Amino acid sequence: MLPQTNNLLSEEITPLSSQGHQAARRGAWRIAADLPTSFRYAAQGLAYGIVSQRNFRIHVVIGAVVFGLGLWLQLNLNDLAVLVLTVAAVLVLELLNTSIEAVVDLAIGRRFHPLARIAKDTAAAAVMVAAISSLLIALLLLLPPLLIRLGL
Numbered sequence: 416m417l418p419q420t421n422n423l424l425s426e427e428i429t430p431l432s433s434q435g436h437q438a439a440r441r442g443a444w445r446i447a448a449d450l451p452t453s454f455r456y457a458a459q460g461l462a463y464g465i466v467s468q469r470n471f472r473i474h475v476v477i478g479a480v481v482f483g484l485g486l487w488l489q490l491n492l493n494d495l496a497v498l499v500l501t502v503a504a505v506l507v508l509e510l511l512n513t514s515i516e517a518v519v520d521l522a523i524g525r526r527f528h529p530l531a532r533i534a535k536d537t538a539a540a541a542v543m544v545a546a547i548s549s550l551l552i553a554l555l556l557l558l559p560p561l562l563i564r565l566g567l
């Protein structure tokens with residue numbers, strides 16, 4: 416039994432350079448053959464996020480409104496770029512949160528495990544931290560010019 420285990424371990428730690436990139440990922444059910452295929456898989460993931468995650472859709476709408484407000488208020492390019500970055504950070508973390516939830520469910524199914532709870536709770540917390548900070552950034556950048564525009 417022991418030699419078999421050793422073989423397995425030595426196979427796992429064989430350097431990527433000596434295996435080739437594709438061979439190193441042989442655990443995948445399917446491997447993207449070219450760049451357009453990789454983009455298609457990414458688009459599939461994005462579509463899944465939009466269709467299945469209500470919070471993702473809410474963040475997309477809020478992000479579009481905030482960016483539109485920034486354009487209307489004629490924020491400078493740096494401020495607009497900061498808004499884009501903060502909105503993108505929230506959306507990226509939403510997608511990673513969805514991904515982590517899927518991996519946890521794949522690993523443990525419907526059973527309870529404290530580590531599964533930690534994984535899901537901290538992933539959700541990451542989204543929350545990003546959402547709160549991007550709200551603060553939006554307020555800092557949009558509120559002063561908005562008050563001026565409204566004559567307040």
Ligand SMILES: Nc1ncnc2c1ncn2[C@@H]1O[C@H](COP(=O)(O)OP(=O)(O)OP(=O)(O)O)[C@@H](O)[C@H]1O
Pocket residue numbers: 468470512516523524525526527528529531532535536539
């Ligand atoms: N297998 C599990 N073991 C322990 N706790 C779990 C498990 N699955 C879910 N939970 C708990 O239930 C919460 C909700 O889990 P769920 O998978 O439904 O996420 P969600 O509500 O869909 O999250 P989101 O709204 O971000 O998509 C988790 O944050 C975690 O606290």
